[in-house]
Amino acid sequence: MGQLNYHHLRYFREVAIEGHMGRAAARLNVSQSALSIQIRQLEARLGHDLFDRVGRSLVLTEAGRIALDHAYRIFTAGDDLLATLRQSSTTSPPLRVGALSTLSRNFQLQFLRPLLATAECNVVLKSGNTKTLLADLETLALDVVLTTEMPQSGSTSAFAAQKLSEQPVGIHGRPERLNYGSLTSLLSNEPLILPTESVIRAGFENLIAQLDIRPRIAANVDDMAMVRLLAREGAGLAITPAVVLADEIASGTVKTAPFDLEIMEPFFAVTLPRKFPHPALRDLVQARLPDAPEKSYSGS
Template identity: 65%
Template sequence: MGQLNYHHLRYFRAVAHEGNLTRAADLLNLSQSALSTQIKQLEERLGHALFERRGRRLVLTEAGRIALDHADRIFGAGEELLATLSQTGTVRQALRVGALSTLSRNFQLGFLRPVLGRGDVDLVLRSGSATVLLEALQALALDVVLTTEPPAQDALSGVVAHRLAEQKVGVYGAPGRLGHASLRDLLAAEPVILPTESSIRTGFDSLVARLDITPRIAAEVDDMAMVRLLARENAGLAIAPAVVLADELASGRLAEAPFGLEIVESFYAVTVARRFPNPILRWLLTGQGASAGA
């Protein structure tokens, strides 16, 4: 099988972004017939039609959308290389990080702090669901995904979950809410702000079952940032790791109840096996990982 002709790919990319053969031909300084020939040759090489015509517009087929995604990454990397070397005379390293949209912002900041402000690192942050982020990781569009749960071993091939930190989950709230004689009295009397994150929720449900109480849930939240805001507004007691509320605890606005929950949340960096691993990420995982959640 012959190699891909990248001139054809560049022409295809221009047509795909313009959505019009005439405009793309003018942009590339080619005749429409010559450009059309180049696109047909690429389609023959790939074995799929890349466009379908709708009125005067050319619309990407499913194969065309896949080809455009790859073309954008290929030529984007080339443009990044030229821009980087022409600016500094040294190579800059991109670090592409995905994080669950529900993950503690304070934890993310703690993990990334060693690379913030570094002149040789371009940091790209993306948030989303675990499914979307792990798909991007396997497609090599991300270097690492930060999460509180490792992916199932049979769900994805080649992924490795590095445990960065483990933090105990506590009860946090306005000091005036915490003056109860026991954990049972506290959880029976005060409303709670409960994250839906599975390890916390599972541990909490088991705890209240053992205590034989039915807690009053002020809010069930899938975003740790919202847990923090609701606790600040005194909507109830937050069931969370301390890192989520670090600023409020440091200022004295919130305090920790003097009762242990015996619930632990782990933080992971999920990577995929690569022939050329990102050296910045390797440095973070080996040199910073142990203290990332501190």
């Protein structure tokens, strides 16, 4: 089947609405014979009759009802496209958010909560590594990337990275695992749950080098939801910001060791300058950190 002629489809929609060839022709300001030819050409293209004649009226066949349903969706999508590019749309497209796989789910929820509390648009979430997510951002497959890592140099794109927050990294676990008088003793004797390649991991490696210890790593995890589960179940002590285990800490299931690791984990919202940015994105970023200046990091 060749490509569909949308001019024919528009004429068909008008005939279906009027139920009469003459009235539709008058509304479209074309001759009835010309309109009839257009409808026959569309039926030939689709391979089905679209109307049955009942008295002086035209009634949609089953194929006609299906075609009309698609016609409405096609022309609505076209209207939405025009409204979006004219920035006059009253509805918002989905906000497509990429998040680093090691990023706290609680933090993601905090970021999206203002949008989730409204019915203005829905959210599409994708997790992955920074390289993959930034590639999707470049191809417009994502509107924003939430990450703890700055965009690396070497890209041809000038990413804009705004720091949303910065949180101290601590040691969290079941209370019975935290009965030590010093940081060195705690890290030397208890199994640890660590994220894989991340700002936290780099900071922790520097810390244990300074303390000259070899800790026992119970799990290397690239998903903060799993870090949370393992710490809650007592598999080890989680090296992470408190936001990851906020519910468990609040309930007393997990406690935080009284030692300062002097490790901070930043949270960034990375975007690309666009002529047509998502209308909800700016408000979300400002809601997280209203006074934070935006910094642009060029890949060149």
